[in-house]
Amino acid sequence: MKNNVSFDIISEGVNKRPICGAFGFSTSILLHDGDKHILFDTGSYGIRNKIKELIENNAISCLVLSHLHFDHCANIDLFKNIPIYVSKRELESLNEDKDINTYKALGFFINMFDLQFLSDSMQISPNVKAFYTPGHTAGHFSLGFECEGKKIIAAGDAVKSAMEYTSGELVTKPFDMISLKKTIDLIKNNFDVIIPGHQSPFSISNPIDKDVILTSF
Ligand SMILES: [Zn+2]
Incomplete structure (x- = not known):
């Protein structure tokens, strides 16, 4: 992986919950690797206009x-x-x-879609790689890349928030706790920064649980 990937956070995930149910706001990121622009997750229905634009x-x-x-x-x-990249195991779900x-x-x-199947260590573009990160669900994948000298993982719900990462207390029950623990070890040992599925990015060496900031768009 080289140092020429940049990214925009299209939607920052929300790590708070109402008393009943969920807000359903997840992180959606657009990675730029040369002339390839990779959207990681579509976010919630509430950001539909932004995605359409x-x-x-x-x-x-x-995607x-x-x-x-x-x-x-x-x-x-x-x-x-x-083209939409997703794992076969996830489709089985x-x-x-x-x-x-x-x-x-x-x-x-x-x-109706142009589906491409993800595999572990698959290059999505020259400098963006897919990582099999099961546990939260059976077929979960994340994306790894370098930006400004830091190794970054767009973790999806493998890590939902800094609070979850530091406390180990999960808001939702994982598909498989043992594989989730292995996934978190993989992330800890290979990356500097986590872009979690329901919060803004944080550094592994200094995970700060930030308050939710709802961005306007
Ligand atoms: Zn999830």
Whole structure:
């Protein structure tokens, strides 16, 4: 991995919950590697206009989905003509009843997309690599890259927030706790900065639990 990837945070995930249910705001990031522009997760339905605008401006070359929980892929129907990277194992979850947060309706129209299957260490672009990070879900993937000399991982829900990372207390029950622990060790041992699934980026050496800042767009 080289030092020429930059990124924009399209939507910053929210790490707070109402008394009942969830806000459903996850982090959505646009990575720029030369002329390739990789969107990592579509965010919630609430940022649909922003995602649509990026697509209309040809600002997205491909979409990579960390996993198929509703809050990470809610706007997938906007990506009819753009390659979508997702793991095969994650697609299988559409036919399972194990996890209430899986966007199961997607199973009814999944065949309309240009799907590419993710594999561990796959290069999405010359300087952006996919990492198999199971545990939160069975087929979860993250993206690793370097930016300004730091090794960064767009972690999706492998790490949802700094608080979860430091305390180890999980807000939602993982698919598999043992593989999640291995995933967190992999992240800890290989990266400097985490872009979590429901918060702003933080440094592994100084994980600060920031208050939520709702950005305007
Ligand atoms: Zn999730």
